[in-house]
Amino acid sequence: MTLQAAQKSADSSKALYGGKGTRRITVHDIAAAKERGEKWPMLTAYDAMTASVFDEAGIPVMLVGDSMGNTHLGYETTVPVTMDEMTLLSAAVVRGTRRALIIGDLPFGSYQEGPVQALRNATRLVKEAGVGAVKLEGGERSLPQTELIVQAGIPVVSHLGLTPQSVNTMGYRVQGRSDEAAHQLLKDAKAAQDAGAFAVVLEMVPAELAAEVTRSLHIPTVGIGAGAGTDAQVLVWTDMAGLTGGKVPRFTKQYANLRQTLGDAAKAFAEDVAGGAFPQEEHTFH
Numbered sequence: 001m002t003l004q005a006a007q008k009s010a011d012s013s014k015a016l017y018g019g020k021g022t023r024r025i026t027v028h029d030i031a032a033a034k035e036r037g038e039k040w041p042m043l044t045a046y047d048a049m050t051a052s053v054f055d056e057a058g059i060p061v062m063l064v065g066d067s068m069g070n071t072h073l074g075y076e077t078t079v080p081v082t083m084d085e086m087t088l089l090s091a092a093v094v095r096g097t098r099r100a101l102i103i104g105d106l107p108f109g110s111y112q113e114g115p116v117q118a119l120r121n122a123t124r125l126v127k128e129a130g131v132g133a134v135k136l137e138g139g140e141r142s143l144p145q146t147e148l149i150v151q152a153g154i155p156v157v158s159h160l161g162l163t164p165q166s167v168n169t170m171g172y173r174v175q176g177r178s179d180e181a182a183h184q185l186l187k188d189a190k191a192a193q194d195a196g197a198f199a200v201v202l203e204m205v206p207a208e209l210a211a212e213v214t215r216s217l218h219i220p221t222v223g224i225g226a227g228a229g230t231d232a233q234v235l236v237w238t239d240m241a242g243l244t245g246g247k248v249p250r251f252t253k254q255y256a257n258l259r260q261t262l263g264d265a266a267k268a269f270a271e272d273v274a275g276g277a278f279p280q281e282e283h284t285f286h
């Protein structure tokens with residue numbers, strides 16, 4: 001084996017995606033991936049069953065997003081999601097996985113009051129749900145929160161650009177288009193990094209700006225609607241798999257049509273029951 005080939009195979013055994021490790025991935029593994037220049041995938045997850053599917057597929061990082069408000073709880077926005085809801089579903093995702101790093105989203109109202117509230121709720125997600133990291137929206141505006149949580153030993157992801165918890169002031173629009181807004185986003189990203197965040201999510205920002213932020217930071221950027229220049233990509237899993245009802249954001253790519261598949265299965269079952277074709281002898285006890 002050439003040295004280059006040996007290095008490549010050593011690298012692939014450590015790779016976040018396609019790697020051979022079975023222990024749980026840590027923030028150190030995430031940092032090492034940026035050093036290697038590895039691009040990696042992240043999906044949201046909201047329950048143990050689905051999370052186990054993604055874990056077995058090799059998805060190295062999962063986010064228990066407050067998008068559960070939209071996808072699983074039937075709210076219009078993420079704003080109503082509570083700590084009780086986040087804790088319940090995060091614990092399920094942790095139980096369903098062995099390898100993935102699980103990040104819990106801090107919901108609206110769980111950290112805005114200040115660093116002490118933020119640390120209390122981050123600690124709850126770590127102790128009661130077992131997440132390996134938490135995420136909160138905002139750069140400079142959430143700096144004291146990020147600093148205190150990191151100082152307590154809990155890894156933090158910062159979420160910049162479109163921050164859906166601010167929908168009532170921000171709407172759902174591309175962020176960072178003006179020079180001033182782009183400059184502020186760069187400042188936010190650097191501030192989050194300086195406060196100790198181990199990654200930055202960039203949602204709905206121009207690709208050129210996301211690439212510039214990615215080059216400017218030593219921690220990885222995770223894009224969603226932020227172009228191809230980020231270190232990682234995240235999607236809401238029900239969007240990616242074609243299960244979400246109604247409109248999905250333009251930045252989503254649909255890799256399956258589970259809504260169709262599941263609806264067809266439900267109709268086939270219903271028709272079998274109505275027509276007496278189910279149950280058969282093999283489904284029956286005597």
Ligand SMILES: Nc1nc(=O)c2c([nH]1)NC[C@@H]1CN(c3ccc(C(=O)N[C@@H](CCC(=O)O)C(=O)O)cc3)CN21
Nearest residue numbers: 067070071078164172173174236239244248249250251
């Ligand atoms: N199912 C789901 N997918 C998500 O990506 C997602 C959630 N829920 N809930 C939390 C946030 C909210 N997000 C959103 C919500 C709406 C748009 C949206 O309406 N986008 C439009 C307009 C974009 C524009 O300004 O051009 C689009 O067509 O993409 C985008 C992201 C992303 N997150």
Ligand SMILES: CC(C)C(=O)C(=O)O
Nearest residue numbers: 044065066067105201
């Ligand atoms: C879209 C991602 C980044 C998120 O915050 C969520 O799913 O709640």
Ligand SMILES: [Mg+2]
Nearest residue numbers: 065066067105
């Ligand atoms: Mg979120």
